[in-house]
Amino acid sequence: MNNPLEQLNDIHLPPDASIWPLAIGWWLVIAAATLLLIALIVFSSRYIQRRKSQKAALQALAAIRSTDPDWLNQMNSVLKRAALSYFAAEQVAALHSEQWLAFLVQQLPKGRQQKFKQQYQPVLLGAFVVDANLAFAPTIEQAKNWLKYALPPVKSRMKNKDLTEANNV
Numbered sequence: 483m484n485n486p487l488e489q490l491n492d493i494h495l496p497p498d499a500s501i502w503p504l505a506i507g508w509w510l511v512i513a514a515a516t517l518l519l520i521a522l523i524v525f526s527s528r529y530i531q532r533r534k535s536q537k538a539a540l541q542a543l544a545a546i547r548s549t550d551p552d553w554l555n556q557m558n559s560v561l562k563r564a565a566l567s568y569f570a571a572e573q574v575a576a577l578h579s580e581q582w583l584a585f586l587v588q589q590l591p592k593g594r595q596q597k598f599k600q601q602y603q604p605v606l607l608g609a610f611v612v613d614a615n616l617a618f619a620p621t622i623e624q625a626k627n628w629l630k631y632a633l634p635p636v637k638s639r640m641k642n643k644d645l646t647e648a649n650n651v
Contacts, residue, residue, distance in 0.1 A: 535567035536633040543625055548618035554605065557625050561586065568635050579606055589632035598624060 504512075542560045546553050565574045565585070577585050583606055587599045601624050604616060 532634045535564060536629055539564035539567075539629050539633070540626065543622060543629065546622065553618065554616065554621070557622060558605070561625055561628065564629055564633060565589075568633055582606070586628060586632070589635060590628065591631060594627065594631055598628065602628075 539560050542563075543557065546556045546560070550556060562574070562582075574585065583599065583602060586602065587595045590598055601620065605621055605624075
């Protein structure tokens, strides 16, 4: 009689498992990661684009020297250019004196409005008075604070009813 074990063939290993095709879960992970990467790129480019004018205004403000005879007007024009970058020209271009101050104050967060108004009001007077004793550093610091905290504008502060009424007078 024959040995039944002699009739057996050698053991054949199955082929190695392949990663292709991927399971549906992996496809979902890849899709989610791709969407997350695209969203990150879009939002970061929008963030950089929105802050470009603010950064340029801060650099222009840093270039103003206390030895310049018209540093006050230079500072005011930097603020005006920055505001024109973010707001409609019809809303900002014609503003001056108290209307300009009201606009600047309204764009700031509530906690910073009163301090800015108190410290910036002499600047408006100093622009017209030749012998204004305004300190350079605090005035420039107030302008920097406005650029940092008011720009880019927050939609809730962009609705300016008081400013519209002031323009209609």
